[in-house]
Amino acid sequence: MHPFIERGLSGLQSLLPQRALTAAMHRLTRSETPWLKNGLITVIGSAAGVDWTEAASMELDDYPSFNAFFTRPLREGVRKPDADPASLLCPCDGRISESGAIAGQQLLQAKGQLYTLADLLADDPSCAELADGHFWTIYLSPRDYHRVHMPASGNLRRMIYVPGELYSVAPYTVRQVPRLFARNERVVSLFDTEFGPMAVVLVGAMLVASMDTVWAGTITPAAERVISRHDYRPGEVVLERGAEMGRFNMGSTVILLLPKGSAEQFPDLPPGSAVRMGQRLASLKLANTTPR
Secondary structure: OOHHHHHHHHHHHHHOOHHHHHHHHHHHHOOOOHHHHHHHHHHHHHHHOOOHHHEOOOOHHHOOOHHHHHOOOEOOOOOOOOOOOOEEEOOOOEEEEEEEEOEOOEEEEEOOEEEEHHHHOOOOOHHHHHOOOEEEEEEOOOOOOOEEEOOOOEEEEEEEEEOOEOOOOOHHHHHHOOOHHHHEOEEEEEEEEOOEEEEEEEEOOOOOOEEEEOOOEEEEOOOOOOOEEEEOOOOOOEEOOOOEEEEEEOOOEEEEEEOOOOEEOOOOOOOOOEEOOOOEEEEEOOOOOOOO
């Protein structure tokens, strides 16, 4: 897409009623009117190129709403986590937007676009622990499996809800809107692991009607649009490698953050590379720390 068109489309989003459109999508995708939800599943599923053969069910009647279809579980064995226990697993299906080293506290959003850990994580103390570490940004399109899984086993330390804008996270917007991932609504989950802290950030977007975690249920839309932090006791929420940790009710972006020196042997995954939940993103150094 020509940069002039990208700028125009991105600028238009600032003028749109982002929350009203998203609220309308929330209601529409949860309708259980048979003709409406079946029509949405058939038309949008076909247009997006959803692979029905991967779904646990291929029957329209097994999905009470379009959202139930969108967050559908997969057939047993469709995604097999990398067998090496030292492999860092990809948390979701999608495409790599960017990945690499965190420069101090700066992350690359797209060519010419940077943002900071402090902005992304709402000044959480973990920013110092994650400085100079590693990051992966993964974009989920409407055709992708929309459940997010654990890249490694972890003990939940904290969950942070950060209110914000609802810009689209499509690649053309990411290239044009400065600090987009630090401006959009998001849910940050910080885990303690064998290799140090690990952050999994679910980034909201326009028409992403809500985001869930397995331990707290639906986080967005939030009753109050203020930053909220929830601390968890050691052992209160422990999730194993490959376990489901959350989901998007419509598509968006996952950002995975690891501390310096925690991973090595990174596969060549340039921007635009397709990835699947459970494939190896790196090899972990598992003896650095002990989960608290």
